Amino acid sequence: xxxxxxxxxxxxxxxxxxxxxxxxxxxxxxxxxxxxxxxxxxxxxxxxxxxxxxxxxxxxxxxxxxxxxxxxxxxxxxxxxxxxxxxxxxxxxxxxxxxxxxxxxxxxxxxxxxxxxxxxxxxxxxxxxxxxxxxxxxxxxxxxxxxxxxxxxxxxxxxxxxxxxxxxxxxxxxxxxxxxxxxxxxxxxxxxxxxxxxxxxxxxxxxxxxxxxxxxxxxxxxxxxxxxxxxxxxxxxxxxxxxxxxxxxxxxxxxxxxxxxxxxxxxxxxxxxxxxxxxxxxxxxxxxxxxxxxxxxxxxxxxxxxxxxxxxxxxxxxxxxxxxxx
Numbered sequence: 563x564x565x566x567x568x569x570x571x572x573x574x575x576x577x578x579x580x581x582x583x584x585x586x587x588x589x590x591x592x593x594x595x596x597x598x599x600x601x602x603x604x605x606x607x608x609x610x611x612x613x614x615x616x617x618x619x620x621x622x623x624x625x626x627x628x629x630x631x632x633x634x635x636x637x638x639x640x641x642x643x644x645x646x647x648x649x650x651x652x653x654x655x656x657x658x659x660x661x662x663x664x665x666x667x668x669x670x671x672x673x674x675x676x677x678x679x680x681x682x683x684x685x686x687x688x689x690x691x692x693x694x695x696x697x698x699x700x701x702x703x704x705x706x707x708x709x710x711x712x713x714x715x716x717x718x719x720x721x722x723x724x725x726x727x728x729x730x731x732x733x734x735x736x737x738x739x740x741x742x743x744x745x746x747x748x749x750x751x752x753x754x755x756x757x758x759x760x761x762x763x764x765x766x767x768x769x770x771x772x773x774x775x776x777x778x779x780x781x782x783x784x785x786x787x788x789x790x791x792x793x794x795x796x797x798x799x800x801x802x803x804x805x806x807x808x809x810x811x812x813x814x815x816x817x818x819x820x821x822x823x824x825x826x827x828x829x830x831x832x833x834x835x836x837x838x839x840x841x842x843x844x845x846x847x848x849x850x851x852x853x854x855x856x857x858x859x860x861x862x863x864x865x866x867x868x869x870x871x872x873x874x875x876x877x878x879x880x881x882x883x884x885x886x887x888x
Contacts, residue, residue, distance in 0.1 A: 583782020616751015618690015643667030661854035667703025668839035688826030811836030
């Protein structure tokens, strides 16, 4: 792989702020971000990416290529938690296998946003409908994981298994705050089109990278603080957290190549497939699978997979896509 691709990603200011946050923790600095602000950064990024995606989708319309890409995204979001569950059952109990499988079947919006920034730095075009693809990939993994939990818990417990509240599960999956806000911003972007985007661009366009830098600085602080938990996980899960994203992204690249997606769209599909959730899924698991241990699935996604993807994964996936599409 061309070292220039790695360096171009690593020397991106928002990425450097992520590692600055980690360094602050390692050096025992008192650097911190007041707690309400990280939530504001999250809301800003979700609205910005949703509005811009809706605007781009309003320009392209619903075409065969758009439907094809969204279908592939849904397929990956359903497939990944299925085979991840059976791999994880080698070492984990039912509760934790479900939680980790759902985590890796769902997606990281911040990883996606970082990937978009990377494409923009390379001046590679991508479809605005990829924001819709990201949104659609949030929920299927949660639903698949909870279906597995319902099936296998009843098999192991017989008639003692608690009745599954599917209404609550579906509500949690589809009305998760991040999913709801992203879908709403996407719809607003579609309805208002170019005029709406131009009116919002000074806030949600020009300031985007600056807000991303603040957010990734906070993520670096959080990720570094969770590194101490890795010693509890064992080598099996640590290797899983590194190799599974590469494997999932490879399937995404293969599907993108077979179905002739554009270079930018194939890269983003691969990146979404290789990312792992640390917001939507943990919230759902706390509600629906309370016996799953957060000190397993959160450090895996946040302290291993997330840093790997934004530092090495992004240039690796792009290198493979660029080689195949060239």
